[in-house]
Amino acid sequence: MPALAFNVPTGVQPEVVAGGSHAAACGASVEPAAGNPPIIVLESVSKTFDAHGHRVVAIDGVDLRVDEGEFVALIGPSGCGKSTLFNIVAGLQDADSGGTIRFGGERRKSTELLGKVSFMPQRDLLFPWRRVIDNVILALEVEGMSRSDARARALPMFAGFGLSGFERHYPNQLSGGMRQRVALMRTFLFERPLMLLDEPFGALDSLTRAMMQRWLLDVWQLHRRTVLFITHDIDEAIFLGDRVVVMTARPGRMKLSVEVGIERPRHADIRTSAAFLEIRKTLLAAIEEESMKSFLSESV
Amino acid sequence: MTRSPFLRNGLVQVAPLLLCLVAWEVLARIFGSTHAVMPPVSTILLGIFADGNTLLRSFGRTLAETVLGFVPAAAFGFIAGALFARVRIAERMFFPLFLISQTVPVVAFGALVIIWFGNGIMSKVAIAFYLTFFPVTVNTLRGLRAVDQDKINLLKSFGASAWMLFWRLEVPHALPGIMAALLLGVSLSLVGAIVGEWFGATVGLGIVLVQAMYAEDMVRLWGAILLCGILGSTLYGLVAFAARRWVWWGGEI
Numbered sequence: 162m163p164a165l166a167f168n169v170p171t172g173v174q175p176e177v178v179a180g181g182s183h184a185a186a187c188g189a190s191v192e193p194a195a196g197n198p199p200i201i202v203l204e205s206v207s208k209t210f211d212a213h214g215h216r217v218v219a220i221d222g223v224d225l226r227v228d229e230g231e232f233v234a235l236i237g238p239s240g241c242g243k244s245t246l247f248n249i250v251a252g253l254q255d256a257d258s259g260g261t262i263r264f265g266g267e268r269r270k271s272t273e274l275l276g277k278v279s280f281m282p283q284r285d286l287l288f289p290w291r292r293v294i295d296n297v298i299l300a301l302e303v304e305g306m307s308r309s310d311a312r313a314r315a316l317p318m319f320a321g322f323g324l325s326g327f328e329r330h331y332p333n334q335l336s337g338g339m340r341q342r343v344a345l346m347r348t349f350l351f352e353r354p355l356m357l358l359d360e361p362f363g364a365l366d367s368l369t370r371a372m373m374q375r376w377l378l379d380v381w382q383l384h385r386r387t388v389l390f391i392t393h394d395i396d397e398a399i400f401l402g403d404r405v406v407v408m409t410a411r412p413g414r415m416k417l418s419v420e421v422g423i424e425r426p427r428h429a430d431i432r433t434s435a436a437f438l439e440i441r442k443t444l445l446a447a448i449e450e451e452s453m454k455s456f457l458s459e460s461v
Numbered sequence: 462m463t464r465s466p467f468l469r470n471g472l473v474q475v476a477p478l479l480l481c482l483v484a485w486e487v488l489a490r491i492f493g494s495t496h497a498v499m500p501p502v503s504t505i506l507l508g509i510f511a512d513g514n515t516l517l518r519s520f521g522r523t524l525a526e527t528v529l530g531f532v533p534a535a536a537f538g539f540i541a542g543a544l545f546a547r548v549r550i551a552e553r554m555f556f557p558l559f560l561i562s563q564t565v566p567v568v569a570f571g572a573l574v575i576i577w578f579g580n581g582i583m584s585k586v587a588i589a590f591y592l593t594f595f596p597v598t599v600n601t602l603r604g605l606r607a608v609d610q611d612k613i614n615l616l617k618s619f620g621a622s623a624w625m626l627f628w629r630l631e632v633p634h635a636l637p638g639i640m641a642a643l644l645l646g647v648s649l650s651l652v653g654a655i656v657g658e659w660f661g662a663t664v665g666l667g668i669v670l671v672q673a674m675y676a677e678d679m680v681r682l683w684g685a686i687l688l689c690g691i692l693g694s695t696l697y698g699l700v701a702f703a704a705r706r707w708v709w710w711g712g713e714i
Contacts, residue, residue, distance in 0.1 A: 253614050276620050286612050289713035290633045303619040303629075333713055351619060 198266030200355050200387045201250065202226045206260035206271075207412075208245050219245040221412035222260070227355065232381060232388045234398035236444070237408030238452040243391050246413065247359045250389065251280040265354060280357040283364070285344035287332040293343050294328040300351035315350060321380060322346045338369040345377070349384060359391045371429065374400055378427060395444050399437055400427060407447045410455035417447045500680050505687060508680040516669065520688050523666040526582055526654035527696065530589020531647055538594035538646070539639065542601025543627075552602070563595045567653065571660040585657035585665070592653040593646040600642035604635025637711030640704035647696045655689065666692070 205222040220242040227233045237243050248254035249262075252275030256262065262269050264277060279300070287296050295302075297318075298311035306314075319325050322342045332340055341361055348356060361377075362370040374397055381388065392398050398405045399421055407417040423436055431437050482502050489501040500508075509516055541559070545552035567588055578584035608631050616626055658667025666685050673682035 251614075251618065253618075275618050278618070280615075280618060282611055282615070284611065286609070286615050288612070288630070288633065289710040290636075299616070299629075300619040303616065303621045303625055333710075 197229050198263070199226045199228045200231075200265060201389075202261075202263040203250075204261045204263075206249065206262060207257045208242070208249060208254070209257055218412035220249075220414065222414050223408075224415050225406065227387060227389050229354075229387055230385060232390065232401060232403045234390045234392060234402030234405045235408065236392055236395060236398045236405060236448065237413060238410050238448060238455045239393060240411050240455055241408045241451065242411055242413030243393075243408065244359065246408075247280070247282075247357065247391055250274065250355075250357050251278055252276065277353055278355045278357050279348050279351040279353040281344055281348040281359065281361055283360045285332075285340045287340055287343060289332055291331075292328070293324065293330050293332065293335070296332065296343055297346045297350055299347055315346070318346060318349070321383065323376065338365055338373060341365065341373065342376075345380075349380070349386070354387060356386045356388045357391075358388060360393065361390075362397070363392070370397070375429060377401065378425070382426060395441060395448060396432060399423075399440050399444070400432065405440070405444060407444060407451070410451040410458065416451065417444070419443060498679075500683055504680055505683045509684040509687070512681065512684065516684065516688060519664055519666045519669050519685075520692060522582070522664045523651070523654050523658070523689075524692060524696075526585035526657065526665065527589055527647070527650045527692070529582070530586040530653055531593055531650040531696075534590040534593035534650065535597055535643055535646060537590070538597025538642070539601050541594070542598040542635075543605060545598070545602045546605035546631075547627075556602075559595060559598060562591075567592055568656060571656065574657070575661040580661035580663070584660070585654045585662065588657040589650040589653035592649040596642040596645050596649070597639060600638040601635055604638035605631045608634045633710075636708045637704075640700070640708045640711075643700050644697060644704065647700050648693060651689070651693050651696065 203223055203225040205224060207221050207223070208219045210217045210219055223242075223246060225233075225235075225246075235243065235246070245254065249256050249271045252272055254271065256271045262271055262274070264274060288299070291299075294312055294315060295308070298306075298308070298315050301311035301314065302308060316328065319328055322345065324339065324342055324346070327335065327339065332343065335343065341364075345358075345361060348358070362373050365373060378401060390398070390401055402421050405419045405421060406415060407419075408414065409416045419440055421440060423431055423434070485499075486502045489499050493499040493501075541555075545556055570591070571588070574584045574587050578587055612630055612634075613626060616630055621629070654665070655667040655670070658665040659671055662668050666689050669685040670682065670689075673679075673685060
């Protein structure tokens, strides 16, 4: 099925993708990074669960592509299968047969992605018995690096993550925002081609959250990773992403992909800029429509 | 100003105990004129000192039995729990046996154990062991099973082997529960050692208790009771201290 692409003067490039469409549609108009294959491409990936005898289609023909160095934010109404998608991209769950997943150009089964993607779930999952420094080096340690080498590697990063002076603290001595930064640092230290973040700031109050978003951009600018960022917060998605992808209500599929043409580095005040508001309007309309659908289907 | 909260806490906890001892002393002197009912504390303490050598030997013996039963039971309990947690068929096959073994009151086995292991130290160690391993097995099994699946997934994504998962995640997660079982177990081990001595032994606090009972020697009886209490609370205190010092994250899990 063809994708309909509109060129909007503000730099917004919405792209409407009909459900179940095949691959190349989503993100086709995004220019690929020079030469390199995209980090990950999902083509009509579906997942059906069997819940007490009925079939529940969590996601249905999802197409998604993330290029190298790109920051893609994914939003969708609640219950749209975001966490199913997270589990598939993280390699924790197998997708139904039928779709294809390419990782770094090679075709993979979902479960083969485990260990290739550094992911961070909503909860920080810190180990209470380990000091902050030993929490962040967990991946390095598992990979066989000695504890002292791993610590030496992590120590210079503490300042950048706003955790200087807390290296030897235990997680229960930290605030929620700090714990989240520790978890992010642990994710950064597990260096993989793709970072998958699932609402990492969802549990934080709005002020802390805004600070963390600015901070994440700084860190991202510095380390330049490819990020797939799942959220339900439209502003967060626009503020952070190079591109925002919207999912439909359950069964989830891709509804829209919007290029955020706002220059980096981005400052807090871009949230009130015309370009930002323009994108916000487009996304809000799409999300509202989907939320209404999922609301109506639940109330039946 | 009080010097440290530790000292102040200590005082708060010790004061009532001292008060009880004073009340005991006074009441025993006023009412219990005959030692046949309740000798005053001071008389009991003097009795302990007078009989120092025998009681010290008995104390040491019962301590040895308790520790020698407790330590292997803790290790065995942990290994069995870990095995059950990992190999479901082993749990299905052997856990019921563990459970049944615990439904028989230990005193029912007493005579048998003495015949098998003799009236030396081994029989008491065996009974202490028998009473102790089960709670450790249960809490190890439960703790290892209750690990957050998300944490397991996270470690797996880092490429962790089953062995790493076990030592870096599952065991630390289970430790608070295991420590709780050890606290219970150390008290049970002492009970096992004392009860074991009743069935046949030559030294030990249990023997002192039985001998004092037959001789109706109230001072000696109370002396032995006091020593049992000191032994029990010291062992409990040591385990509790270790738990608080090294396994403090129980509330975090």
